Every structure is written in C-alpha cells, then in structure tokens.
Amino acid sequence: MSDTQYKSQRKTAQQSGQKILLVDDSSTTLLIEEMTLREHTQYELVTARDGEEAVEKAIAEQPNLILMDVVMPRMNGFEACREMRKHEALRKVPIIMVTSRGESCNVEQGFESGCNDYVTKPINGAELVEIVNGYLVAQGQSQ
Amino acid sequence: MISKPESPSSRNIPNTDLAGLERDLRQLSLRYMRQSMELPLNHNDQAVRAKLYAAANALQQAIREGMVADAIFEIGSNLIGCEQMALLVTCKQQGRVAFSGSADFNPQQLEAIRRNAKRILEEAPADSIYIKSGPEDRSFLSSLGISARIPFRLDSATKGAIVFFNLLPQRNGLDAGDRELLKLLCAYTGPCLAANKIKHQETSGWVQL
Numbered sequence: 001m002s003d004t005q006y007k008s009q010r011k012t013a014q015q016s017g018q019k020i021l022l023v024d025d026s027s028t029t030l031l032i033e034e035m036t037l038r039e040h041t042q043y044e045l046v047t048a049r050d051g052e053e054a055v056e057k058a059i060a061e062q063p064n065l066i067l068m069d070v071v072m073p074r075m076n077g078f079e080a081c082r083e084m085r086k087h088e089a090l091r092k093v094p095i096i097m098v099t100s101r102g103e104s105c106n107v108e109q110g111f112e113s114g115c116n117d118y119v120t121k122p123i124n125g126a127e128l129v130e131i132v133n134g135y136l137v138a139q140g141q142s143q
Numbered sequence: 144m145i146s147k148p149e150s151p152s153s154r155n156i157p158n159t160d161l162a163g164l165e166r167d168l169r170q171l172s173l174r175y176m177r178q179s180m181e182l183p184l185n186h187n188d189q190a191v192r193a194k195l196y197a198a199a200n201a202l203q204q205a206i207r208e209g210m211v212a213d214a215i216f217e218i219g220s221n222l223i224g225c226e227q228m229a230l231l232v233t234c235k236q237q238g239r240v241a242f243s244g245s246a247d248f249n250p251q252q253l254e255a256i257r258r259n260a261k262r263i264l265e266e267a268p269a270d271s272i273y274i275k276s277g278p279e280d281r282s283f284l285s286s287l288g289i290s291a292r293i294p295f296r297l298d299s300a301t302k303g304a305i306v307f308f309n310l311l312p313q314r315n316g317l318d319a320g321d322r323e324l325l326k327l328l329c330a331y332t333g334p335c336l337a338a339n340k341i342k343h344q345e346t347s348g349w350v351q352l
Contacts, residue, residue, distance in 0.1 A: 026221045027204070028197040035193060039180045100226065100311055120313045122224050125193055126184040 019044040021063040023054040036125040051075025078113040085114040172199035191320035227308035295333035
C-alpha cells in the first residue's frame with residue numbers, strides 16, 4: 001500500500017471517529033499495536049489485558065472493531081469472542097484474532113467462536129493497518 | 144550462521160548499575176520508537192525498529208520488577224516467534240549450570256538440555272551469536288533443535304546464553320530483523336540479569352543442572 005493510500009484511509013478514519021478495542025496480555029504486542037495504530041491511523045484506541053476485561057470493555061465502549069489475542073489469563077480469546085457474540089450490540093462488530101499459532105485447527109476454532117479474521121504473531125505493522133482499515137474504512141463508508 | 148555479538152548500542156558498554164541501565168534502556172527505547180515512527184509502514188526497517196522499541200521497553204520495565212527472564216521469554220514469544228526458550232548460566236569457578244526455561248518443553252527436550260548444557264554454551268564459537276542457517280545446517284546446536292543461541296556475560300567469571308529452540312510454524316527461519324533483536328539481547332541480557340540480582344538477591348525459578 002502506498003503512503004498516499006495510507007493517508008487517504010487515515011483521513012476517512014478521522015472523519016468517522018471509529019474506535020478499536022485492543023486485547024492482549026503481552027505488553028510488547030500491545031505496545032507495538034498501539035504505537036502502529038496511533039501513528040498510522042486516527043482511530044480511538046481502548047485496551048484490555050485479558051478476556052474478561054475485554055468483554056466488559058466491549059460492552060461499555062461499543063468499539064467498531066476488536067483485535068484480540070487468543071492465549072490470555074482468566075478468559076481466552078475464543079471464550080471472550082463467544083461471550084461478546086451473545087450481546088446484541090456486539091454481534092456484528094468485526095473481531096480479529098491475534099494468534100501465535102496459525103495452524104488450520106486454531107484458525108477454525110477461531111471462526112467457530114465467531115471471529116471474522118486473524119493475524120499471526122509477531123505483529124507486522126503494515127499487515128495490521130491494512131486489515132484494520134479493510135474493515136473500518138468499509139464500515140465508515142456504509143454509515 | 145555465526146555473527147559477532149555487537150549491537151546497535153554495543154559501541155558503549157551498557158551500565159550494570161540499576162539506575163544507569165534503566166536510563167540507557169529508556170533512551171534506547173525512545174530512539175527506536177522515534178525511528179520507527181519516522182519510517183513509512185511499507186519500509187522494511189519500520190517493523191524492526193518497532194520490535195526493538197518494544198524489546199528495550201520490556202527489558203527496562205523488567206529490571207526493577209525482577210522479571211528479566213520473563214521479559215526475555217516475552218520478547219522471544221511475541222517479537223521473534225519462539226515459545227521454547229531457555230536461559231543457561233554457568234559459573235567458571237563452580238562449574239555448574241543454572242537453567243530457567245519457558246513452559247513449553249517436553250521431558251525429552253529438558254533432558255537433552257540438561258545433558259548438553261555446557262556444550263550448548265561452549266559450541267560454535269561460544270562468544271558469537273549462532274543462528275541456524277537452514278535445513279542444511281548440520282551443526283551440533285542445530286541437531287538439538289536450536290534455532291539461535293545468544294551469548295551473554297554476567298561478570299568475568301559467569302557466562303550464559305539465551306537458547307531459542309523450535310520457532311512457531313509461521314516462521315521459516317530468523318531474518319535480518321530478528322538478528323537486530325538478538326544483538327540487543329546479546330548486549331543487554333547480562334547487564335540486566337546482573338542489575339536484577341542487585342535488587343533481588345535470590346533469583347527464583349532457576350534450576351541447577
């Protein structure tokens with residue numbers, strides 16, 4: 001993606017005032033996700049450190065997209081995803097799983113729990129912005 | 144593949160006192176953050192700078208909390224893509240090796256580490272970073288399933304190594320960006336563990352092999 005395309009998507013996001021919930025118990029992953037999205041997009045960011053906190057924040061904050069780790073304490077990403085889908089307001093919110101293991105069994109388990117997409121660790125900034133923009137720019141244009 | 148243990152920061156020998164080391168790592172982490180933010184996302188080096196920023200930040204946070212080993216496992220797992228890691232430390236005078244590992248080893252792997260700990264530390268040459276060169280690598284370290292070995296020194300008598308075993312399935316091998324991270328670990332693991340010990344006299348979770 002070219003710089004011009006990034007800037008154009010950034011502007012669209014800024015106009016739409018969309019919000020992303022980032023969920024990960026890894027401080028390094030969360031740091032990279034936050035830095036990348038703050039610098040290269042204008043989305044509002046909210047964070048949570050485990051599945052239970054993620055469900056609470058998702059209900060309270062009503063994000064436009066959720067980026068969530070799989071392996072976490074208290075409640076894992078798949079369980080949190082299933083829990084979120086029980087709430088009417090969160091049923092259509094795109095959930096992207098961040099997984100250490102990209103094998104098909106893990107990916108299938110993610111889709112069964114209700115997630116829309118996945119990215120694998122280590123996080124790649126360009127891939128992250130592209131997938132997030134892919135969902136949010138389309139969502140912003142349809143509103 | 145062997146490389147000398149130099150790092151972007153090894154031109155200056157890292158501080159070993161807690162406050163000095165924290166200051167060094169904070170400055171380093173800010174420098175990497177600025178570099179990462181200045182580069183466009185599609186630049187090859189952007190992701191590398193972002194990972195170096197996160198790694199330096201993790202080490203800086205960990206030294207005061209006494210969690211350096213955990214920070215190294217966190218860096219390996221989330222920034223490099225390896226969930227099987229070991230820290231080995233040997234003292235020349237006592238001739239014993241201490242081990243701390245991530246949770247993902249099976250009993251056979253643990254036994255292989257126990258039996259070969261000294262040789263893992265001394266092989267290929269001992270003061271250089273070893274990175275497995277690919278499937279054709281027939282070295283002793285590769286035969287144990289080691290993807291990388293990063294040497295470090297705690298003091299003149301005590302040396303150690305971070306050992307990365309099997310990478311996650313999505314990683315085919317370690318690249319130039321990973322090498323930068325390994326250099327950072329090579330330069331800072333020893334001073335961080337040493338500074339950690341200043342505050343935490345007993346290092347918990349370590350097993351004598």
